[in-house]
Amino acid sequence: MNIEFKAIDRSNYDKCIKLKTSERQKRFVASNMFSLVQSAYEPNLYPLGVYKDNKMVGFILYDFDDELNGWSMSRFMIDEKFQNQGIGKATLQKFIEFFIERYGHVELYTSAEVDNTIAINLYENIGFKKREVFEYEYGGVTYRELRMVAQL
Numbered sequence: 001m002n003i004e005f006k007a008i009d010r011s012n013y014d015k016c017i018k019l020k021t022s023e024r025q026k027r028f029v030a031s032n033m034f035s036l037v038q039s040a041y042e043p044n045l046y047p048l049g050v051y052k053d054n055k056m057v058g059f060i061l062y063d064f065d066d067e068l069n070g071w072s073m074s075r076f077m078i079d080e081k082f083q084n085q086g087i088g089k090a091t092l093q094k095f096i097e098f099f100i101e102r103y104g105h106v107e108l109y110t111s112a113e114v115d116n117t118i119a120i121n122l123y124e125n126i127g128f129k130k131r132e133v134f135e136y137e138y139g140g141v142t143y144r145e146l147r148m149v150a151q152l
Contacts, residue, residue: 001052001090005060005098008036008047015056016049019079028116029077035061050078050091057082058091062099065109071099072109076119092126096152105152111145123148 008016017033030038039045039061050058061075073095078088099108112119114133124130128148135144 001086003087003090003094004051005048005095006051006056008039008049008059012049012056016047016059019056019059019077021077022080022083025077025080028113028119029075032059032075032077035059035075045074050087052082052087057087060091060095062095068109070107070109071103072111074110076110088122089126092122096126096150100152108150108152109147110150111147114144114146120146120148123150126150 006012013036016036017031019032021029035045036047039047044064044066046062048060048062049056050060056079058078059075060073062071062073064070065072065074076088076092078091096108109131110123110128111134112123120130128150131147131149133144133146135142137143
């Protein structure tokens, strides 16, 4: 599968914003618009468009997390029209290759809502291990997530 990553910039931000998750998944991932605004104003956030055959099909936001003192894949989504085609798994495998080329062999963190079993299983299938459950509050809502880590 031909997956590649491109930085989000003036030429493609609108395509990124138009990507959507299914209704069932919306509570598990922030909107791409929010992620792009956040990356414009917070340091060390890197947004990438996921392309399959030169068409944007997904989005990844990764960052250096000062609290963890390590790298984190903080957002990941594949547009609902491209799900259940193996693109998510292929994207994550390609992202790990991309990440190792850029940053070397280090730990990479990610997290998922504790009841997002689809994401948790996908992350485990590509090598992430469950670390701990943590809670945080944002916008008056308390979130409970499972932190996972991969040794790259």
